Amino acid sequence: MDGMISELRGSLGEAGVLLDAERMEGYLVDQRDLVRGRAAAILRPSSTEQVQAIMRLASRYGVGIVPQAGNTSYCAGATPDTSGRQMVLSLERLNKVRSVDPLDAALSVDSGVILQHAQDAADAAGLMLPISLGSEGSCRIGGIIGTNAGGLSVLRYGMTRDLILGLEVVLPDGSLVNDMKRLRKNNTGYDIKQNFVGAEGTLGIVTGAVLKMIPKPTHHATAWVCLAEDVPLPEMLALVRRETGDLVSSFELITPRSLALVAPPDGPLKSGSGGVVLVELACSSSRIPVVEVMEGVMGDVFEAGWAEDVMIAQSDAQRADMWRLRETIPEGEKHHGGSVKHDISVPIGRTVEFLKVGGAAVAAYDPTLELSVYGHIGDGNLHYNLLVPKGDDRLRFTDRIGRELAPQLYDIAAGMGGSFSAEHGVGRLKRRLLQHYADPNRYRVLRGLKGLFDPLDVMNPGAMVDPATGLSGQE
Amino acid sequence: MDGMISELRGSLGEAGVLLDAERMEGYLVDQRDLVRGRAAAILRPSSTEQVQAIMRLASRYGVGIVPQAGNTSYCAGATPDTSGRQMVLSLERLNKVRSVDPLDAALSVDSGVILQHAQDAADAAGLMLPISLGSEGSCRIGGIIGTNAGGLSVLRYGMTRDLILGLEVVLPDGSLVNDMKRLRKNNTGYDIKQNFVGAEGTLGIVTGAVLKMIPKPTHHATAWVCLAEDVPLPEMLALVRRETGDLVSSFELITPRSLALVAPPDGPLKSGSGGVVLVELACSSSRIPVVEVMEGVMGDVFEAGWAEDVMIAQSDAQRADMWRLRETIPEGEKHHGGSVKHDISVPIGRTVEFLKVGGAAVAAYDPTLELSVYGHIGDGNLHYNLLVPKGDDRLRFTDRIGRELAPQLYDIAAGMGGSFSAEHGVGRLKRRLLQHYADPNRYRVLRGLKGLFDPLDVMNPGAMVDPATGLSGQE
Numbered sequence: 008m009d010g011m012i013s014e015l016r017g018s019l020g021e022a023g024v025l026l027d028a029e030r031m032e033g034y035l036v037d038q039r040d041l042v043r044g045r046a047a048a049i050l051r052p053s054s055t056e057q058v059q060a061i062m063r064l065a066s067r068y069g070v071g072i073v074p075q076a077g078n079t080s081y082c083a084g085a086t087p088d089t090s091g092r093q094m095v096l097s098l099e100r101l102n103k104v105r106s107v108d109p110l111d112a113a114l115s116v117d118s119g120v121i122l123q124h125a126q127d128a129a130d131a132a133g134l135m136l137p138i139s140l141g142s143e144g145s146c147r148i149g150g151i152i153g154t155n156a157g158g159l160s161v162l163r164y165g166m167t168r169d170l171i172l173g174l175e176v177v178l179p180d181g182s183l184v185n186d187m188k189r190l191r192k193n194n195t196g197y198d199i200k201q202n203f204v205g206a207e208g209t210l211g212i213v214t215g216a217v218l219k220m221i222p223k224p225t226h227h228a229t230a231w232v233c234l235a236e237d238v239p240l241p242e243m244l245a246l247v248r249r250e251t252g253d254l255v256s257s258f259e260l261i262t263p264r265s266l267a268l269v270a271p272p273d274g275p276l277k278s279g280s281g282g283v284v285l286v287e288l289a290c291s292s293s294r295i296p297v298v299e300v301m302e303g304v305m306g307d308v309f310e311a312g313w314a315e316d317v318m319i320a321q322s323d324a325q326r327a328d329m330w331r332l333r334e335t336i337p338e339g340e341k342h343h344g345g346s347v348k349h350d351i352s353v354p355i356g357r358t359v360e361f362l363k364v365g366g367a368a369v370a371a372y373d374p375t376l377e378l379s380v381y382g383h384i385g386d387g388n389l390h391y392n393l394l395v396p397k398g399d400d401r402l403r404f405t406d407r408i409g410r411e412l413a414p415q416l417y418d419i420a421a422g423m424g425g426s427f428s429a430e431h432g433v434g435r436l437k438r439r440l441l442q443h444y445a446d447p448n449r450y451r452v453l454r455g456l457k458g459l460f461d462p463l464d465v466m467n468p469g470a471m472v473d474p475a476t477g478l479s480g481q482e
Numbered sequence: 483m484d485g486m487i488s489e490l491r492g493s494l495g496e497a498g499v500l501l502d503a504e505r506m507e508g509y510l511v512d513q514r515d516l517v518r519g520r521a522a523a524i525l526r527p528s529s530t531e532q533v534q535a536i537m538r539l540a541s542r543y544g545v546g547i548v549p550q551a552g553n554t555s556y557c558a559g560a561t562p563d564t565s566g567r568q569m570v571l572s573l574e575r576l577n578k579v580r581s582v583d584p585l586d587a588a589l590s591v592d593s594g595v596i597l598q599h600a601q602d603a604a605d606a607a608g609l610m611l612p613i614s615l616g617s618e619g620s621c622r623i624g625g626i627i628g629t630n631a632g633g634l635s636v637l638r639y640g641m642t643r644d645l646i647l648g649l650e651v652v653l654p655d656g657s658l659v660n661d662m663k664r665l666r667k668n669n670t671g672y673d674i675k676q677n678f679v680g681a682e683g684t685l686g687i688v689t690g691a692v693l694k695m696i697p698k699p700t701h702h703a704t705a706w707v708c709l710a711e712d713v714p715l716p717e718m719l720a721l722v723r724r725e726t727g728d729l730v731s732s733f734e735l736i737t738p739r740s741l742a743l744v745a746p747p748d749g750p751l752k753s754g755s756g757g758v759v760l761v762e763l764a765c766s767s768s769r770i771p772v773v774e775v776m777e778g779v780m781g782d783v784f785e786a787g788w789a790e791d792v793m794i795a796q797s798d799a800q801r802a803d804m805w806r807l808r809e810t811i812p813e814g815e816k817h818h819g820g821s822v823k824h825d826i827s828v829p830i831g832r833t834v835e836f837l838k839v840g841g842a843a844v845a846a847y848d849p850t851l852e853l854s855v856y857g858h859i860g861d862g863n864l865h866y867n868l869l870v871p872k873g874d875d876r877l878r879f880t881d882r883i884g885r886e887l888a889p890q891l892y893d894i895a896a897g898m899g900g901s902f903s904a905e906h907g908v909g910r911l912k913r914r915l916l917q918h919y920a921d922p923n924r925y926r927v928l929r930g931l932k933g934l935f936d937p938l939d940v941m942n943p944g945a946m947v948d949p950a951t952g953l954s955g956q957e
Contacts (some may be wrong), residue, residue: 053483110716110831111862133724157667166667169644178953183641184923189829191861192632192641192904194680196916196928196946205669222724241585249697252767254727292727300769354664356585386666387586429667441671448659452935453671459934459952460927471671477934478653 008047008092011068013432014358015050015186017058023100025049026123031251034075034095037083038191041405042435044087046073046095055175055183055214056437061096062212062465063181071468074208076119076386081348084154084207084434087468101214104128112220113189118149133358135331137164137256141334150212155205157430159333162248162385163256163289166430167204174200175215179461189217192381202456207432210460224256224289228301229326232286232308233279233316240284241356243313247286250304254297256289258385259333264340264394265381268339269332272361276332279315284384285333320394336381336390344399346379346392347408351420352429361423365391368415388429391416433471441472451478483522483567486543490525493535498575501526509570512561515556517910517942519562521548521570528575530658530689536571537687537940538656546943547571549683551594551625551883555618555824556574559629559682559909563944573624579603587649587695589666593624593688600693609695612731614637616809619826627688630680632905637723637860638731638764639696641905642679649675650690655937664692668779677931681908681943685935699731699764703776704801707761707783708754708791715759716831718788720862725779729772731764733860734808739869743814751807754790759859760808811856811865820852821867822883826895827904830862835897840866842948843890863904866891892919908946916923918946926953 015024025031026048028384034049036042045071052058065072071093073087087093098119105115109132116125120142129136140158150156152174164170173187186200203213239259248255262282270276276283288297298319305317309346320326340346352363362380367378375396382390393412395404417427417440427440442450450472456472460466491499500506501523509524511517522545525532546568550560562568573594580590584607591600597618604611615621615633625631627649639645640922647660661675678688697841709721723730737757745751751758763772773794780792795801815821830837837855844851850871857865868887870879892902892915902915919926925947933949935941 038607097495108829108831110720111829112720113829155669155673157669161666165640165644168673169640178923178927180953182926184921184927185921186924188901189899190901190904191636191830192825192827192863193901194630194632194905194907195901195903196908196920196924197677197681197685197911197931198630198643198679199924199931202672206671206672210672222720222728231521231874245585245587245697249766250769252729252765252770253697254770290727291724292775294725294775295727295770300767303769352665354583354586356583357665383667384538388667424664426663426665426668426670428670429665431668432669433671437670438929446660447673448653448657449671449674451657451660452653452674455934456672456674459930462952477937478655 011064011070012048014064015048015061019050019052019057022056022102023051023053027050032141033442034078034097035087037086038079039081041402042083042086045089045091046087046093047091048094050094050096051100052096055177058096058212058214059181059183062177062179065179065465066463069463069465070094071465073467074098074149074153074212075146076147076153076322077121077142079146079150080154081350081431082434082436084432084470086435093468094319096212098147105215107132108189109134109428111189114218114220115187115215116148116218117215118147118152121147121311122146122148122151129220130223133223135223137221138167139172141337144290144366148216149213152216153207154432157383157388159259159383161383162257162258168201170219170221171200171204173217174203174213176200176203176211176213179463179466187215187217195348205432207434207470209457209471210466221293224291226290226293226295226297227326228297229329230286230305230329231276231329232284232299232305232314233277234281234284235313235315236280238281238313240359240384243308244355246307247304250307251288251300254288254290255286255385257285257287259285260381260384261285261333261336262380264377265336265379266332268379271337285329319447333381336379340379340392340394342395344397345395347395347405349391349413349416350388350429350431351391351416351425351427352388353420353425354424357423358384358387358389361389361420361425364419365416368419369393369412372412372415435470438471486539486545487523487848489526489539490523490536493731494525494527494532498526498532500526500529509550509553509572510562512558514556516877517561520564520566521562521568522566523569525569526575527571530652533571533652533687533689534656536660537652537654540940541655541938544938544940545569546940548942549573549624549628549687550862551622551628552596552617552620554621554625555629555777555909556825556906557909557911559907559945561910568943571687573622580690582607583664584609586664589693589695590662590690591623591693592690593622593627595623597621597623604695605698608698610698611693612696613642613645616812623691624688627679627691628682629907632858632863633860635731635733636858637733643676644677645694646675647694648692649678649688651675651678651685651686651688654941656940662690662692663786680907682955683907684932684943685941697766699766701765701768701770702801703763703772704750704804705761705776705780706793706804707759707780707789708752709759710754710788710790711755713756713788715834715859718783719830721782722779725782726763726775729763729765730761730860731761732762734760735856735859736808736811737759737855739852740811740854741807743818743854744810751793751804760804811854815854815867815869818869819872820870822880824866824888824891825863825904825906825928826866826891826900826902827863828895828898828900832898833862833864834860836864836895836900837893843894844868844887847887847890873876910945913946
């Protein structure tokens with residue numbers, strides 16, 4: 008290890024290799040303070056070539072490298088193990104916007120750029136990078152690519168995967184794959200970059216990316232829909248998409264309990280009996296009267312008996328107030344004492360069914376438990392969280408729910424063709440779930456891919472899957 | 483071979499194994515009549531299980547299987563070699579629409595379903611499958627997935643890849659990967675299905691797919707823009723996208739020579755000095771006045787000096803007339819005596835530059851040659867074709883251009899960050915181009931992926947790449 012560290016210092020310089028316990032601290036604990044690891048060093052390369060040098064050494068010395076971008080993982084995807092033999096590779100110094108090309112509607116960045124800085128660069132060019140997440144002020148491009156991040160506008164613009172035109176990737180052996188194309192169409196062999204999107208740094212290290220931009224939406228219409236009881240939300244979504252010409256950029260559910268965590272009781276934004284749906288239309292042209300369109304569609308929603316009340320934002324400030332409530336729910340949960348999070352997806356048509364069956368399962372397990380449910384119901388993704396009961400120890404409650412209740416919820420989702428991880432990923436916390444729920448032949452391929460790219464298991468070892476040789480399933 | 487055929491007859495029945503020369507004929511020649519192969523048999527499985535049985539036998543006997551969907555490849559991706567030892571596996575009997583789920587906006591189909599039948603199923607449910615190609619009446623889902631087909635509305639709805647929610651795939655060893663999910667979000671390990679999209683049947687056989695649908699556009703505005711000279715088309719595209727609220731579903735270029743192949747000289751639809759751009763807006767809601775929006779934006783286009791004339795379709799018949807001209811250009815070329823096709827893409831911002839530099843290269847090579855250039859300029863994809871001179875032998879001209887001029891055109895595209903195959907794929911005709919233009923480490927990964935999935939090289943051998951063991955690049 009000493010030999011490797013000395014070589015690393017030669018390659019990265021003193022500033023590139025942190026060994027001091029105090030300076031290492033922030034890199035060793037996950038975002039939710041659930042997992043703490045140790046590391047032989049924190050590496051902070053400032054160029055793609057330095058990342059290559061690190062991987063060459065890691066392969067030679069057989070040392071596991073844990074890539075870390077904004078360290079905002081919800082499943083400990085970027086936290087080293089407790090051996091103290093792994094090293095964390097932080098992307099934070101790879102932080103340049105490489106180019107903004109408005110006519111190509113393409114943005115080229117280093118993978119350590121903070122999402123918000125990338126958004127700002129697009130905005131300055133009169134365009135938008137349509138990825139919007141709660142953590143956008145601190146998460147980094149490499150992390151959103153590694154986790155194929157979702158967020159608040161997937162139903163319109165897709166997942167991160169859908170917004171990637173090109174990638175630059177360092178393979179575990181230190182070689183570089185340059186696929187930084189700005190093309191919309193390029194059918195020249197397997198699209199290998201897709202393997203790195205959502206791979207959580209287990210197949211290689213993304214060092215650069217070309218991202219798709221869109222015309223900047225300059226006109227919005229935002230509606231706070233207080234829901235009646237038993238609204239068939241998939242039907243409502245289909246109507247709203249159709250009748251707005253598919254200009255819907257967000258369709259978010261907030262249940263009453265989640266809203267109560269963040270809304271002042273005397274505020275103007277109330278819940279309906281069935282909670283709230285926050286609907287937003289976004290448009291780049293003043294020629295399309297989005298507010299009128301929204302008003303018309305909300306008339307249809309009323310007529311269907313789905314709304315008890317609807318407020319349409321009359322100003323940017325009102326729009327911001329609506330979004331603040333939606334976006335501060337995770338903080339509200341934290342302030343309440345924390346929550347156990349489940350990141351469920353089901354086919355869009357079965358979201359309401361999941362809410363009913365899941366709710367019954369929770370009530371049958373323990374009727375005193377409180378659910379905080381909210382999320383991207385427009386794409387079938389529910390953040391289905393259990394509030395930590397007052398007085399309970401957070402970690403022990405997390406552990407108990409994980410063992411006793413979560414399997415029921417995941418089984419219900421799986422029975423509906425759903426997923427135990429819609430957008431958070433697998434990381435270290437959901438490895439066993441992946442093995443349990445994946446189609447067996449798909450799992451065999453997952454391990455074979457890991458074995459092809461990283462036969463020595465030096466890339467984020469411990470996350471996702473272990474390598475296998477070929478598709479045989481043997482290690 | 484006799485033993486295998488006898489076992490195949492047992493598994494597939496008589497109707498599933500064609501051996502008769504006359505009945506085999508249509509499967510052995512490519513769409514453009516450029517390549518003719520031979521085969522030991524044509525296999526016509528009628529279920530996924532029969533596809534599995536075929537692949538188990540193929541692996542055991544070491545016989546190459548060439549999957550064929552609609553046989554509309556432009557690069558001989560579905561034509562067997564001349565050894566007579568390969569077998570063609572036709573998907574044509576896997577032709578059931580499995581389910582249409584409007585609330586999930588998802589369509590599940592067998593891979594042998596004809597694209598138009600899939601479109602019809604979506605339409606009957608009040609939705610649209612947004613893949614539109616010239617060959618939609620005969621191409622099949624397995625082919626559009628295998629080639630990651632593009633088409634006429636990629637700038638709005640993406641490539642086929644972007645519209646795939648789930649896949650069912652038979653691996654070369656006969657095992658089945660069931661990933662027929664209808665989820666918009668599912669971050670549970672590497673998205674292995676991406677490897678099969680655009681793999682041209684070299685990694686496995688897609689037997690089923692779940693495709694994304696969208697609200698059916700019921701309102702269109704279609705403009706025939708007669709271009710002035712030297713229009714900065716990327717700027718025009720950016721303006722049209724922005725000012726229409728990004729409702730643009732097509733933005734197609736037709737140069738004067740291409741139009742002359744199909745337009746009656748006394749017809750109402752003329753070319754401008756710089757050719758024509760066909761712009762279409764599509765919208766599912768009557769609340770958005772698309773024709774007014776188009777009229778307003780075309781006012782801007784006039785004001786910029788980019789148009790000599792604009793016609794906006796006043797009826798479905800006029801709209802159909804405009805599209806007929808665009809869509810019959812390939813037939814027009816055939817009628818003229820054929821063409822040598824180049825399927826170029828460059829970053830959107832460099833399309834006009836490519837037209838200039840490419841045109842100069844053609845003129846320098848032979849000033850008497852005639853170019854027919856048209857295509858999806860809204861996504862950077864140009865069909866850059868050379869008409870076969872009157873009196874020349876089509877195959878000899880094709881060969882000469884391929885050796886002497888095409889390399890120059892591809893070098894120009896590559897120098898602009900472009901591609902030698904935007905949407906047609908690699909198949910058998912562009913293998914050497916792939917090897918020449920691919921980033922060397924990317925090429926190494928291509929061969930490693932082929933080796934992982936198909937180490938015995940029984941899946942469409944001869945197309946795309948040969949397998950290698952690991953990422954070492956050795957065979």
